[in-house]
Amino acid sequence: MSNINRIPLVIAVIAPLVLAASALAQDGPVRTITEIADGVYRATNNNHGTVFMVTDEGVVLADPINPDFAIWLKGELDSRFGVPVRYVVYSHHHWDHASGGAAFADTAQFVGHANMLHHLALPPESTQLTDVEGQYAPLAALDTDADGVISRAEASDMDAPRFAGLDANGDGAISGAELMRGPVSLVHPPNITYTDQLDISLGGKRLRLNLVGEMNHSLDSSRITFPDASVMFVVDYITFQRLPYMEMDFELGMYEEWMAAIRDTEEIARNFDHVAAGHGPVGTVDDITDWRLYFEALEAAVAAAIDAGQSLEEMQQSIEIPDYSHWNGYNWLDMNVLGMYHFLTD
Numbered sequence: 001m002s003n004i005n006r007i008p009l010v011i012a013v014i015a016p017l018v019l020a021a022s023a024l025a026q027d028g029p030v031r032t033i034t035e036i037a038d039g040v041y042r043a044t045n046n047n048h049g050t051v052f053m054v055t056d057e058g059v060v061l062a063d064p065i066n067p068d069f070a071i072w073l074k075g076e077l078d079s080r081f082g083v084p085v086r087y088v089v090y091s092h093h094h095w096d097h098a099s100g101g102a103a104f105a106d107t108a109q110f111v112g113h114a115n116m117l118h119h120l121a122l123p124p125e126s127t128q129l130t131d132v133e134g135q136y137a138p139l140a141a142l143d144t145d146a147d148g149v150i151s152r153a154e155a156s157d158m159d160a161p162r163f164a165g166l167d168a169n170g171d172g173a174i175s176g177a178e179l180m181r182g183p184v185s186l187v188h189p190p191n192i193t194y195t196d197q198l199d200i201s202l203g204g205k206r207l208r209l210n211l212v213g214e215m216n217h218s219l220d221s222s223r224i225t226f227p228d229a230s231v232m233f234v235v236d237y238i239t240f241q242r243l244p245y246m247e248m249d250f251e252l253g254m255y256e257e258w259m260a261a262i263r264d265t266e267e268i269a270r271n272f273d274h275v276a277a278g279h280g281p282v283g284t285v286d287d288i289t290d291w292r293l294y295f296e297a298l299e300a301a302v303a304a305a306i307d308a309g310q311s312l313e314e315m316q317q318s319i320e321i322p323d324y325s326h327w328n329g330y331n332w333l334d335m336n337v338l339g340m341y342h343f344l345t346d
Contacts, residue, residue, distance in 0.1 A: 031069065033076060036274050036282055038229035039205065043076075045069040048096065051233045051276050052077070053226055055203025058086035061104065062224055062233055063097040063278070066161060067186055070100030086202055087111055089209060091235035092221040093119040093184060095165045097278055101188030111198065112190035113211055115220035120181075120189050122168060127176040134251050136179050149173040161186070205229075212237060212265070215258040216343075217247050223265060230273040237261055240280025240287045243294070243329040248339030255343035262292050280328075297321050302340040312341050 032044045039054045045065050052061040059077055064070040077085065084107035090098050093116045101110055129140035129148060142150045151173050155163055165183025166174045178185075192198075200207045205228050212221040217237040224233040236247055237258060269275050269285040276282045298321060305315040316334040324330065 029069070031072060033080075036229065036231050036276060040226045040229040040231045042276050042282055043073055047279055049276060049278055049280075050097075051224070051226075051231065052085075053202075053205055053207060053229070054081050054083065055205050056083070057203035058083045058107070060087045060089060060200065060202055060207050061085050061108070062089050063091050063235065064088060064100040064103065064188075065097060067100040067103065068161075070103035074103050084108070087200060087207075088188070089200070089207065089224060090116060090190060090222065091224060091233065091278065092116070092218045093187060094218065094236065095162075095183040095187060097235055098184070099161070099165060099186040102186075105188060109192055110188055110190040111192045111194075111200070111209065113209070113220040113222050114193040114195050116190055117193065119218075119220060120184055120187060123177045123180045125175070125177055127180050129176040129179060131176055132180045134180075135246075135249055136182055139174075139179060140176075149175050150179070212261045213257060214254060215261045216249070216252045216254040217258065219252075221261075223268070225272065230271075232265075232269055232272040232275045233277075234265060234275065234288075235278030238265060238277060238288055238291050240275075240277045240283050240291070241327050242280050243324065243327055243332045243336055244339075245329055245332055245335075248332075248336050250339045250342035250346070253343065253346055255340075259292070259295060262288065262295070266292060294321070294324050294327075297323070298336055298340050299344070302337055303344060306341070306344065312338065315341065 029046050033041055035041050036051070041052050041054065043050050043052065048065050050061070050063040050065055052059050059081065074085070085104040086108055088101045088104055088108045088110045090112035092098065093112070129143055132140055139150065142154045144154055152163065155174070162183050165186050166178050168178045168181070168185045194209060196211055198209045206226070208225045208227065209222045212223050215221070215237060221235070221237055225231065266285060266288045269288050274282055275284055275287060301319045301321060302315060305319060310318065316337050319333065319337050321333065
């Protein structure tokens with residue numbers, strides 16, 4: 001895999017995060033709470049969504065999203081329902097969904113897949129910035145004085161929450177080990193973990209977590225279901241009415257496993273009336289089907305271009321999938337082509 005093709009994908013992932021943070025700083029986040037069904041609610045923070053279940057004995061909350069949102073949501077839960085959060089259950093470890101749980105640490109237990117602990121652990125202190133691989137590797141170039149760490153001044157364009165997420169020890173600098181781990185310092189670690197399936201009961205209502213399976217987006221993703229309300233919650237490995245974005249990162253290279261997870265979830269979702277996603281509106285199994293069909297169309301288009309002898313650059317310029325041009329993020333199609341090209345050729 002050439003560095004020429006890897007770097008544009010990583011930059012494409014990082015830059016909009018900075019832009020999004022700048023927009024929020026100017027306008028403030030848009031937040032909503034709506035009931036999906038039978039005491040299960042959806043809460044949103046701009047384009048990120050989570051779900052929670054209210055019972056007489058307390059609340060079970062999925063992803064806390066980020067610290068500011070978690071503080072806001074805690075106040076809303078207190079004023080609307082008057083019962084504490086008893087469980088925070090994670091869909092996976094990624095910082096933009098799992099940060100902020102500390103707001104509920106006075107009353108809640110934290111639940112995630114066992115693999116999550118591995119992702120939250122720091123690599124050896126001896127890890128250098130030049131050792132970093134993956135999507136955060138380009139950030140090592142911010143160390144312009146070559147002292148082996150990225151100072152806050154060197155990362156002046158990085159939003160404060162993301163810098164804090166990387167700066168695990170709070171010393172105002174990002175080391176090689178911290179950069180390798182990623183911006184997860186604001187993720188409260190789970191004290192309850194599971195391997196295949198975990199059932200939680202609170203106030204006579206049930207919640208179930210299942211390991212989605214090892215796949216390209218993450219190795220610790222949980223599918224979260226509320227059987228009494230017929231609600232399923234899926235995050236990132238499936239999104240609704242939006243092209244995949246960071247999900248197309250090809251570093252793990254587990255495309256077939258990812259597609260298997262999508263198809264498996266699609267079949268299970270037939271037993272649920274409502275499917276909420278971490279990005280996009282609340283939908284149904286039909287939205288998962290649409291997601292799968294997009295990948296199949298993308299794969300077919302890229303495979304045909306490869307067979308026709310097109311270069312990657314030619315594919316990115318020529319491939320269009322007009323049936324999905326109305327989806328959010330259609331301008332990311334060239335990045336999707338890049339990811340699919342590596343899935344099929346690496």
